[in-house]
Amino acid sequence: MRKRWQQIRTAVVRRFRYKVTPGGLLFMLAIVLVGFAALVSTYNLLFLIEAAMLATLLVSGLVSRLSLATLELDFLAPEHVPAGRYVPGKLFVRNRKWFMPSFSVRVEAIRDPDSPTLRSGIYFPLIAGGAALEETVEVRFPRRGAYRQNNFAFLTSFPFGFLEKSARVTLRRETIVYPSIDPRPGFDDLLLGIAGEIETHYRGLGRDFYRIRPYEALESARHVDWKATAHVGSLQVREFAREQEQTVEVFLDRDIPPALDAWFEHAIDCCAFLSWRLSGQGASIHFRSQGFAFRQPEDGDIYAILRYLALVYPQRSEGPEPPLDATSYQLVLTPAPGRFREAGWMDARILSPDVLPVTRDEAETERS
Helix, strand or coil: CHHHHHHHHHHHHHHEEEEECHHHHHHHHHHHHHHHHHHHHCCHHHHHHHHHHHHHHHHHHHHHHHHHCCEEEEEECCCCEECCCCEEEEEEEEECCCCCCEEEEEEEECCCCCCCEECCCEEEEEECCCCEEEEEEEEECCCCEEECCEEEEEEECCCCCCEEEEEEEEECCCEEEECCCCCCCCHHHHHHHHHHHHHHHCCCCCCEEEEEEECCCCCCHHHECHHHHHHHCCCEEEEEECCCCCEEEEEECCCCCHHHHHHHHHHHHHHHHHHHHHHHCCCEEEEEECCEEEEECCCCCHHHHHHHHHHCCCCCCCCCCCCCCCCCEEEEECCCHHHHHHCCCCCCEEECCCCCCCCHHHHHHHHC
16 A cells, blocks of 8 residues: 555656745745744734635645646657757647636746757647647757657646646657758868769760860860860860769768767768758769668658668678669768778768768767
């Protein structure tokens, strides 16, 4: 019996919490002063006032608790949620009391580094008995992954504002959060460089003649038109029309030592950012990793790649696989460039920890 009572008491204390407001502190101070005066003067009226003040304080706690009782909360996040960005979601509040309304109720997210946060709390002045209310909120998830427990809280200071009552609510609804697709320091410059390399890489890969134009630095000499060069006096090359869309083959290496966990998270954000932006520019993304291969748009949209990046983790492997298409532009994110060059990725743009360093703030965030 005692154990059962202890379990009930722990559950109630965990769900319902009180916080004394500044007005409540002044009211309690007044209770102490009136009580002291009643004891000193033995004046019956002061004892009556003291009793009324104590009753008011007790009624305040009881009414605030009844106001939050049987309130239900549900939250629906949008289908696609990137980390670090505020996205609109739907918040549903239902009062299961069939006759008693709830007054002056606020809904806030629990302040936890790993929990979602609301841009601002939601205030409901009145929730009628049996009513269900819906509100659009902006929510932010701090990092990628699967969120299976989202913590929120009901708060109220009704009726007198002496005590702030809170009731925690844990929603057991899974939300998949993609890596951040917003640029980190250096990501925009990296994207510009890669986009230029893709443009240069795909010039001249077709068979239908398009035009003769001046030679550009770092281009292959196999398309130089020597007759036009002799006529003009400067190097001229033949340019051919493209027969295929620009294809970018991206390989994310999961064979990461534990010391580079922070860099792995940084590489995932970079991979998500580049895949998202290049896909938006019309490139086809052939994404690969150990145990995973996906062709966009043949196998699906870009969100399938982002979903994989949301849940991926380091894993040891025997060695990298060779590229699938030698004519595609190749991009590799790995801490071991030598292993990939030996596997046939000689022409790939390799992003290693030296090329893609982790900032101090990102490293501290990963450790926390």
